[in-house]
Every structure is written in C-alpha cells, then in structure tokens.
Amino acid sequence: MFFRAIDKFFFQIKNFITIITFVLIGFSCLFFVYWLLFSANLKMPDIFNAFIWSIIDFFAQSFKNTPLYNEIVPLLPVLTCGIFILLTYLANCLMVFLENNHRLFKNCVQNYKTNLEKTINTELHNDFINELKRTSYMLIKINIAVIKQESYLSTMSQDDINSSTLEDYIEKQIVDTIDSQYIEKKGVHNRSGYFLINNIEYSKDFLIELVSKSSKVISSQLRPKLEIDFYCVVELLNNLSEFPEKSDSMDKILDLKIKNKIAATPRVKVYFDNIFPNVYKFDTLGEYNLSQIPANTKNVMIYSMSRKR
Numbered sequence: 001m002f003f004r005a006i007d008k009f010f011f012q013i014k015n016f017i018t019i020i021t022f023v024l025i026g027f028s029c030l031f032f033v034y035w036l037l038f039s040a041n042l043k044m045p046d047i048f049n050a051f052i053w054s055i056i057d058f059f060a061q062s063f064k065n066t067p068l069y070n071e072i073v074p075l076l077p078v079l080t081c082g083i084f085i086l087l088t089y090l091a092n093c094l095m096v097f098l099e100n101n102h103r104l105f106k107n108c109v110q111n112y113k114t115n116l117e118k119t120i121n122t123e124l125h126n127d128f129i130n131e132l133k134r135t136s137y138m139l140i141k142i143n144i145a146v147i148k149q150e151s152y153l154s155t156m157s158q159d160d161i162n163s164s165t166l167e168d169y170i171e172k173q174i175v176d177t178i179d180s181q182y183i184e185k186k187g188v189h190n191r192s193g194y195f196l197i198n199n200i201e202y203s204k205d206f207l208i209e210l211v212s213k214s215s216k217v218i219s220s221q222l223r224p225k226l227e228i229d230f231y232c233v234v235e236l237l238n239n240l241s242e243f244p245e246k247s248d249s250m251d252k253i254l255d256l257k258i259k260n261k262i263a264a265t266p267r268v269k270v271y272f273d274n275i276f277p278n279v280y281k282f283d284t285l286g287e288y289n290l291s292q293i294p295a296n297t298k299n300v301m302i303y304s305m306s307r308k309r
Helices: 002-039 046-060 065-072 071-131 163-177 198-220 239-255 266-274
Strands: 136-150 181-190 192-197 228-239 261-264 278-289 299-307
Touching: 002 046, 002 071, 046 071, 046 261, 071 266, 136 163, 136 198, 136 239, 163 181, 163 192, 163 198, 192 198, 192 239, 198 228, 198 299, 228 239, 266 278, 266 299
Parallel strands: 228 261
Antiparallel strands: 136 192, 136 228, 181 192, 261 299, 278 299
C-alpha cells in the first residue's frame, strides 16, 4: 500500500509537470507571435495588450522604473518568450529527473519484492523439507505372478502346478529369507508380501538385498513352460497408523502388473529428490487411476525407481 501511494504520487507530479510544460510552450509561442505583431506596429485589443504586458512587467519588475526598461521595450516580448523557453527546458529537466528517480524507485521496489519472494520461498521450502523429514517409514510390497505357458503339445506327464499355491510359497520364501536390522515389521497382507523399513536412509541397501534374494528364490522355482513375474511397489509413511490405507493403495499399483521394476509413488520421488538426491533416479511409467471406487477417477503418476550408479 505504501509503495502504491508513492508510485501514484510520482505519476501525479509527472502529469502536473507535463501540463505545466504545455502551458509554457503555449506562452512561448504566444509571446513570439506577439513580438512579431508588436514589431509590425499592428493594432491589437487593449485587453490583450494589458494581459501580455502584465506578464512582461512581472518578469521585468526589478528594472521597470529604470532607463533600461524604456530602451528595450521593443525586445521585451521576445525576451519574455525566451524566459518561457528556458522555463520549458527546466520543466523538461525536472521531468527527466523525476522519471529517473521513478525508475530507480520501481527498481528498488522490484528488488524488494524479489528478495521478499525469495525469502518466502526459502522459508516455504524449508518448511516443506522439515515436513518431509517427518517421514519415518518406508513400506515395500511385493507380489508374485506365476504364469503357465500351456499348449496342445504339453505332455500328459507334465507336473501339475497350482499357480496360486506357488505364488504364495515364493512370496513367503522371500519374506522369510530377508532379514535386516532396518525391518520394523514384515509379513503378508492381502496376499502380498510386505516389509516396513524404519531407516529410510539405508533403504538402498535393503532394496539391493530384496532384489538379489528375490531373484534367487524365483530362479529356484523356474522350470520349463513356467513364467514367474516379480512386482514391487514402494511408499512412505509418517507413522504406523497410515499402514492400512497405504497398503490398500499399493495393492492397486501391484494390480497394474508392472513387472521386474520397483514402482514408486510421487511422494517417494519428492522425498528422495529433496532429502537424498544422490540415491535414486526416477523414470516416469505413466499416470494411472488408483481410485478405490470405480465411479471416481484418481489419477496418480507412477515412477520406476532405480539406484544411481
């Protein structure tokens, strides 16, 4: 409000000087024309003469009663014209001075706003980082899909494999095989294996172990005409009360069947980009509808995360 008042004041002063300048230019032209008419001894209205000479006498009052005044009477109109030209020049100089200071004032205001904006953005960013640092847990969920590649050439003696049973077995084997000091809790929830990590800073080491041991377990169960796909998704939690809701939403991501990749939510990407920017890189997988209600749309961007070399 204070800046706007000063800015408005500058505009009003410049508008006033602009008006004065036009008036001065008008008077300088008027006195030049009058000097031409006066020099030609043309008869002019008495009221017009009285108006002109009242202005001339105003400027010549310091020497009006001296012999010099009578000697230069024919030149007084053009001298007055020169005075108005000089005043016009001074008004223009004043206008330039005001414009320069107005520009300087606007630059100062802009710098102040820019610095204020930077300060606010810095504070907001710090608040945002502090909010991110409240994140306490990483939740990793895995799912196994066993696909039998059947054909009319399959022999009758081929082993009868129950896909669902084998999926549950592999998931349980992975969960049981992996043990780490960073695991707060692990198990199977909604037919998906999960690990709750309590130290996000060392999640990279845990994910390396998860991928490595999962590959070994899956490899041990591979056989001809059998495909085993591995699905994994990562999410972050502030506290354990978020577990049920986050687990359900992660199951929706697992249902997308993004195989052999570690899928991550936007929250995971934002967290690591700001807190641990040198740990993971994220590639966009696409935007998916993860709404629990079919009639509603809840599009969420999903990323693939991998460790930086």
